[in-house]
Amino acid sequence: MEDYDYAAAIIHTRERLSALGVTVEAGNLTNAAAVGITEFVWRNGSIEDAHAGARGRRNKLHDGVMFARNTWVYHQALDAVNSSKQYALLRFEERILDRELVWPGTAGTLTQFGYGALGEIKKHAKNRVDYLMYLQERFSPEEFLLLAALQGFGASDHFGMPARAPRVRAAMDRLRGKDHEFLERLRTDYEIDFSEILKQAPAIVHDDLPEVERALLNAPYELGAEALDWFAWNLVLDRHL
Known part of the structure; x- marks a missing residue:
């Protein structure tokens, strides 16, 4: 992590997001950060592997379930980045990894939808949240939001973005x-x-x-x-x- 050019990444991200209409002044940088966190911690990880192929069919983890879940996770991420509490990201992690919580919009839980990949899902999410907490501690609030948003660049019109x-x-x-x-x-x-x-x-x-x-x-x-x-x-x- 120390070899990564964070300063260049922050400048690049600020320019890219500004072109998409995302700035601190516009009041939507937290939204973009929540999109990036959703992609980084949840969407583009072990749950997507569980969704794909035979396991996803067995667990009834179809595209509609993923659509519902991903947009709900976004709201949890947005709550975390808007929170002034010190360990908001850990509470975000705990909530999305709750195995018994019924996923809004569905009748199932992580235990059901992620069956056979629960260990991998937990490990992936925890590792990513640990990294985000490292960024949050090291950088200013705006810089952290920019680095979090960097993870969602492929989602310019995803839920939470201006488009x-x-x-x-x-x-x-x-x-x-x-x-x-x-x-x-x-x-x-x-x-x-x-x-x-x-x-x-x-x-x-x-x-x-x-x-x-x-x-x-x-x-x-x-x-x-x-x-x-x-x-x-x-x-x-x-x-x-």
Whole structure:
């Protein structure tokens, strides 16, 4: 760790985040740090290995469950970086590694969803939190947030980042049938009839789009893992279309 050029990393991260609309002055650096912590400690780790392949199918750890869990973990990370308490990151670690806590948006626990990989999940999370605490102790509050956010650079429009809101608003236009270019491109480029996809949508998509929009912007796990699985497996949230 001592050989790493933290000063250069801080400068680079500040410039990259500023280009994305993330600054201390904008008041959203803590959000970006929470995204980075979620990626670093949870999302891009042993839980993703458990999610992939046969183990994930056996444990019913499908994309909707991951969508719900990742966005919930983000909120726990945000609480930690906003906290003035000395050991907030340890409380974050304890909460996300609680084996009996029912994951919001699901009916299962870490014990169930992570079965067969619980040791690896715990080791990965603890090692990453230890490193974050080292950074928190060594650097100023702003520098720590920048270094934490560095871990989420691949997620410019993930939940918690500025580009998320326009992405969700675009999805709502698609669900309301207002994005004719999107519908036509699905037909011509992919031979997909979006009306057929909509037939498989969860009831809330048909009954309460304002609530869908609110949840996708603020707390996706409140929609439930099964509804989120539908969003994970179609193109309505795809930013490239």
